[in-house]
Amino acid sequence: MGVILEAQGLHYAYPGGGEALAGLDLTVRRGRRLAILGANGAGKTTLLLHLNGTLAPARGHVLLDGAAAGYGRAGRAAWRRRVGLVLQAPDDQLFAASVAEDVSFGPLNLGLSEAEVRRRVGEALAALDIADLAERPPHMLSFGQKKRVAIAGAVAMRPDILLLDEPSAGLDPQGTAHLLAALDHLRGDGATLAFTTHDVDLAWTWADDVALFTAGRVVRQGDAETVLADRDALTATRLRPPFLLELGQKARSCGLLRADEPLPRRSADGLALLDRAENRNHSQI
Amino acid sequence: MILADRLAYASRWRRRPLAEKSLLSAGLLALALALPPVPGGALVLGTATALALAAGTPASAWIRLMAAPAAFVASGSLALLAEMDAAGLHLAADHGRQAGLVALRALAAIAALLLLAATTPTPDLIQGLRRLGVPAELTELALSIYRFIFVLQDTAAAMHAGQAARLGTDGWRRRVRSAGMLAASLLPRALDRAHRQETGLAARCFDGSLRTLSPLRPASPAGLIRVAVLLALLAGAGTWA
Structure with missing residues (x-):
């Protein structure tokens, strides 16, 4: 699986503040879902702003398809055509009078024809399941709806990589489920996704790859099962192992789950394991 | 949310063409100014x-919408009511x-304008101005301000609730201070x-x-013809009487 976006030795400090990025290395693999896990205040948003060229590092490089991305006007514009970003607070992104108008903003900036923009807006709204909100003004939407509109605004530009800052923050469980279903739909279209979160259970449920981020550096990166099973690395990042992963490991250790069977990733998988345990108990009696 | 805007978004006429609603409102305004007040x-x-x-538009909401300008008209008319x-x-x-x-006459003119305000969301009016050739800088600024009003309103409401929860609004001194x-x-x-x-706009290739x-x-x-006929009938009735 090829690397589409790579950060090498990034250093960055906010004026008057400590070092937000301290020699950070990160790779985003094409067609994969990467969770960047870190505690609150670890600098995850700063990292995303580097990955889409909004912030320039004091030292280090960001490579897009192996080539160093430029920080000039044209370089940044080309970069943002390929790397979409959805901010944590949707109100920071929504500015237009209606949902459809807001979603049309990005595609119009790509210089597309009006017919193509209308088509893309329709597709993005359908993909995020918010077609019925097309003419609503942003201030008449719930927080979860605003989040999906903000994502639709980036999706309509059809970036190669979509960066999402804390996509589940502030959402109730149903809102999170809706959002993940919509993102699953995008992934089906071959999009590469990278998102920041401090929710290890979300990362385990949904990510292919995981990067642990603390003190301005990625201390561990790899496939989700390997990284999230590394207790020492998780402790160093002020995180804990996901519940379902621990449940699966326990099931393996007591012979309830064979070594070649996958660990439970969703609640339904965990419940199925409990059913299996119950059946085994019955058969032993 | 501003009352007129809330009514406009809920209005059955919301999706009617702006040109028809504008012609109707402007026509009624012209008649209110040109015809004798009675009839x-x-x-x-x-x-x-x-x-x-x-x-x-619910009748109660229409009355509330008219109340503030009507009070202004009433206070202005007081000067004509008395002599010294x-x-x-x-x-x-x-x-x-x-x-x-x-x-x-003033109330009729106000009603003509509020008819447009209660059936047309502000962004649609701004879009109309853009189509009429008002510079994009002005219409974009107006739209940004419009959007910002609601965002700041939410922020202010949350801050006010936070102050109230900590007794920051008990008594007028504290209210003023808060x-x-x-x-x-x-x-x-x-x-x-x-x-x-x-930053959010830049991520979507904002170019100014x-x-x-x-x-x-x-x-x-x-x-448009229906609107013109209605206005002509009103003009005829107002002049003939």
Whole structure:
């Protein structure tokens, strides 16, 4: 699986503040879902702003398809055509009078024809399941709806990589489920996704790859099962192992789950394991 | 949310072409100003009210919408109601007829404008101005301000709730102090939010222009003719009477 976006030795400090990025290395693999896990205040948003060229590092490089991305006007514009970003607070992104108008903003900036923009807006709204909100003004939407509109605004530009800052923050469980279903739909279209979160259970449920981020550096990166099973690395990042992963490991250790069977990733998988345990108990009696 | 805007979004006429609604409102306004207040003003006031109700505006909301400008008109008409001479302050010689006519004309003009406001969301009006050739810089600024009003309103409401929960609004001294602190902290928050919005726009290739695609709602000749006929009938009735 090829690397589409790579950060090498990034250093960055906010004026008057400590070092937000301290020699950070990160790779985003094409067609994969990467969770960047870190505690609150670890600098995850700063990292995303580097990955889409909004912030320039004091030292280090960001490579897009192996080539160093430029920080000039044209370089940044080309970069943002390929790397979409959805901010944590949707109100920071929504500015237009209606949902459809807001979603049309990005595609119009790509210089597309009006017919193509209308088509893309329709597709993005359908993909995020918010077609019925097309003419609503942003201030008449719930927080979860605003989040999906903000994502639709980036999706309509059809970036190669979509960066999402804390996509589940502030959402109730149903809102999170809706959002993940919509993102699953995008992934089906071959999009590469990278998102920041401090929710290890979300990362385990949904990510292919995981990067642990603390003190301005990625201390561990790899496939989700390997990284999230590394207790020492998780402790160093002020995180804990996901519940379902621990449940699966326990099931393996007591012979309830064979070594070649996958660990439970969703609640339904965990419940199925409990059913299996119950059946085994019955058969032993 | 601003009452007129809330009504406009819920209005049955919301998706009617802006050109038809603008022609109707401007026509009614012109008639309110040009026709004699009796019966012209009364006809315009009655027609605008009937149309607003037909568009789905609840009567109570229409009255609330009219209340503030009506109070302004009433206070202005008071000057015509009274006269002052050597004998002192007393009722005008025409027993307030002039004050009543001025108030009726003003209320008719206000109703004509509020009919548009209660059936057309502000962004649609701004889009209309853009189509009329108002510079994009002005319309984009107006749209940004419009959007920001609601964002800041939410922020201010949350801050006010936080102050109230800590007894910051008990007694007028505390209320004044809390209101001052709220206003003072709203500005830096607004600037911070504006900065983050700039980042969000930049992520979508913002190039200095806030272009968006608005829904297509072309005016139909039949609709425009219907409006013109209604205005002509009103003009005829107002003049003939």
